């Protein structure tokens with residue numbers, strides 16, 4: 001089962017569209033060991049409410065080698081829990097370097113994972129990521145319209161739509177329900193979701209911005225297909241730090257986000 005099939009299957013079985021983000025900030029902890037233990041506790045406790053888990057690599061890279069070991073432990077724990085892993089790294093570079101990124105994050109122990117990628121260097125630079133994801137059963141999520149207020153500086157004037165059309169072109173080469181090239185569209189842009197859903201009919205949409213960035217579940221239904229699949233809505237701080245380091249509060253937050261997303265689709 002590839003990444004798109006795994007998250008779609010999990011959405012149907014567990015009735016959840018929530019992507020739990022794990023963005024551990026060192027300043028919230030006594031030390032790296034404490035950060036590791038809490039992050040793994042949140043992962044395990046919220047897994048029943050999650051369609052997938054999304055570690056943001058920046059937070060692990062910030063801790064140096066120790067952080068990368070923690071990231072590997074988080075990915076291994078997710079795999080043990082049967083949770084698809086979406087690595088939020090926003091990689092992108094000239095082709096030969098993109099190939100190395102793809103090898104590092106989409107093959108070997110990360111085979112079957114998904115990776116966020118930045119198309120800013122041109123569509124040709126997506127090829128190594130897409131080819132590697134297809135070969136390893138993984139996926140890529142290309143930045144289309146990011147959740148931050150400043151996205152319009154560079155993503156306006158039809159740029160997001162051009163990227164969306166390239167995703168649709170790439171996905172046309174694949175069979176099946178959802179294909180291996182997904183799209184990042186901020187949950188903070190609810191007015192645009194219906195148009196992007198139509199423009200990229202076979203792309204899984206990743207919608208970051210729920211909770212801490214102000215997006216609410218109630219407006220996100222247009223991102224989904226008629227069967228209630230096709231999109232993953234992510235919340236990181238709103239789950240991991242729902243009430244300080246209180247893990248039961250993280251569980252409650254994940255359950256509430258899941259329920260609110262389901263209510264939006266009802």
Ligand SMILES: O=c1ccn([C@@H]2O[C@H](COP(=O)(O)O)[C@@H](O)[C@H]2O)c(=O)[nH]1
Nearest residue numbers: 056146147186208212213235236237238
């Ligand atoms: O457009 C984007 C793409 C990625 N992100 C990432 O998602 C999480 C959001 O964290 P919250 O705490 O839920 O706000 C974070 O890792 C971002 O780097 C995004 O926010 N917007």
